[in-house]
Amino acid sequence: MFSYFKKHVFGRLALLFGVAAFILVVLTYYVLNWAVQDKDTIFDIHDLYYHYKFIDSWGDLSDTITIREELDNLKLSAKIYYIQSQNFCEENQNMSYSEEQKLVYWQNINELVSICDYINYQDSHNLKKLYGVNFPGHVSFGDIEINNQIYPATVIEKDAWRVLLIIDYIYPSEWITFLPIMLLTIIFMVVLYLIVRRFLKPISLMQTRIVALEGGDLDSSIDIIGEDELALLSKNFNSLILEIKTLLKQKERLLSDVSHEIRTPLSKMRLLLAMKPDKNKIKTMDAQIDYLDSMVTNILISDKLSAPYSTLDLEKIDIINLVKQAQDLSKHDHVKVDIKNPFVVCCDVVKMSIVIKNILDNALKYAPSDAGVTILASKKQDIITISCIDSGPGISEKLISKIDKPFVRGENLKKSGFGLGLSICKKILNSHGGNFIISNNKDKGACFSIEWNQRSILKQEKNAKKQFK
Incomplete structure (x- = not known):
């Protein structure tokens, strides 16, 4: 209380x-x-x-x-x-x-x-x-x-x-004799409280607007009530959000232009390499181009998900199709999907595919084995859980608690990368209100589990749309 x-x-x-x-x-x-x-x-x-x-x-x-x-x-x-x-x-x-x-x-x-x-x-x-x-x-x-x-x-x-x-x-x-005075005093205080609350309503509106802003709403504005200092503060707050929105758009455009400028010569290099007869050099150069292209993609995705203003494009998809889309994006070709009772999930399909794709690529890079990766999925009420289990060497205890942070890499530093893949997974799960759980298996290898409550994200999306109508 x-x-x-x-x-x-x-x-x-x-x-x-x-x-x-x-x-x-x-x-x-x-x-x-x-x-x-x-x-x-x-x-x-x-x-x-x-x-x-x-x-x-x-x-x-x-x-x-x-x-x-x-x-x-x-x-x-x-x-x-x-x-x-x-x-x-x-x-x-x-x-x-x-x-x-x-x-x-x-x-x-x-x-x-x-x-x-x-x-x-x-x-x-x-x-x-x-x-x-x-x-x-x-x-x-x-x-x-x-x-x-x-x-x-x-x-x-x-x-x-x-x-x-x-x-x-x-x-x-x-x-009883004094009751009328008590009632009049209480009524007076209640009326005075309601008047003061009315005067301070812009504060409540600003608080609500900040919550919406954290949820990614950059389009709504605060209603201006009166012409006092709080009204001026509301106007300045609206202007500040508009400036933030403009700056974010400018940053996104800059990153998009830079990535385009980087990818254009990469595409030309790939085309020229395809015309060269030396297959070994072509394979080496093509791998480097893939590395640069993947790096640009991860930087763009990580930047978009770092802002609290990223929104979700929710849609329904069969769990088998979701995993298949992730497999198509990944270079890992030794994946076993063990989902006996398929079901429909609700999520941002593109972003969730990237999560599974990054986990598969991470397993290919740091946990290669003949057993490959096994993907399991289950649904308990409205909670969806997808687990990717590899048969690699596992993750050290000192690394397992921070491996999902940006620029943190595994112990095999000879592998290329910037340590952004798993941090992107974490951000996407956070935007879904879910959890990204990393643990070691009892025998060998590691287990990467993602889970989210699909009813909860639908409710949040619905409330966000209603909040400033």
């Missing part, structure tokens, strides 16, 4: 806005409480005073009819005790409810309510000192629990009377 936020700027922005929303809600809660605290306490002393005067207006509490009418009108419940002790509940902790009821002078409450369940949080004794408001008696605000519900309550002490007033009101949760 943390790796997602590390790799995605929009994920970090969402996390940032989420944390900001949380901090804003918490700060708003505490700031509002702090802002109204002083106002609440000054209002509390007034309320305490008016509660006392309200009870004081009842006189000696003998007119219970009037008391009931006033309480019913104000939707209040009351329980009047005759208690002289200031610490009644502390002194009578083991008193039963029935014994406590003997101290009740009058009540209009039907539930079982005990004054000892009352807990105060604000009283006149503290506030009188704070604000200098004086009145006889003692009044406190608090809560009382009745049937597992908390109700606001007030206790007024006047002479030997202690009056418990209960408001028929259940406190809502603080979070």
Whole structure:
């Protein structure tokens, strides 16, 4: 999860806005409480005073009819005790409810309510000192629990009377009270995040374009949104890709022209050699011409496959025909094809033929034997595997891990070549999303295996075409 936020700027922005929303809600809660605290306490002393005067207006509490009418009108419940002790509940902790009821002078409450369940949080004794408001008696605000519900309550002490007033009101949760502010804050942050994401959309488009560029797409461009710095960056990015495309075309044309200029005199030399009577010289010169021609071909192929912009021309072909095309390209004439159940494969036929051809030529050059090369092929679900097994001396352990790199050659340096054949195989397999596996056989010789997932490359090709439509 943390790796997602590390790799995605929009994920970090969402996390940032989420944390900001949380901090804003918490700060708003505490700031509002702090802002109204002083106002609440000054209002509390007034309320305490008016509660006392309200009870004081009842006189000696003998007119219970009037008391009931006033309480019913104000939707209040009351329980009047005759208690002289200031610490009644502390002194009578083991008193039963029935014994406590003997101290009740009058009540209009039907539930079982005990004054000892009352807990105060604000009283006149503290506030009188704070604000200098004086009145006889003692009044406190608090809560009382009745049937597992908390109700606001007030206790007024006047002479030997202690009056418990209960408001028929259940406190809502603080979070429910604060929920609208939370929702508005979250909605505001979500809208702000979407706006910022909209402003930064060119960054996402550039990232997508870079991925397409790595896949070989040099034709698409980034949509220009707005006229700000990101829009200018998108324009410059499009111009840069156009320049890269132009440079690559120029390089390809230069290599094509150079190879043409080299091959033209080679063709003339071959024609002239064919007219000479000395067959031994003709054979030697013809081999050198083949070597030069093969070198030019490998340099051109290696250059094209080195760029990440090379594309595949995918088509379906029977595995036997694919191997036959590779054999026609190769000079190795001692090849045994052992494919008992032929099947159809999907690949870039020309490039995959070059892979098999290079493996056969490599075996001819470095692993000549009477047994030749055996070609095996299998298909497991959508994974195609083609193996070329020779009977040569094998490959040394220190060379086997790097033999598919450019300009790395076998230990027999007397053989002509530049060490590009197997590196070309590796690049072609990479473009197919496949693997090039080189290993030694148990007895003797080496095994060169190529494998790729044909469904995977079809899916990649389809996605690449859809990405910038």
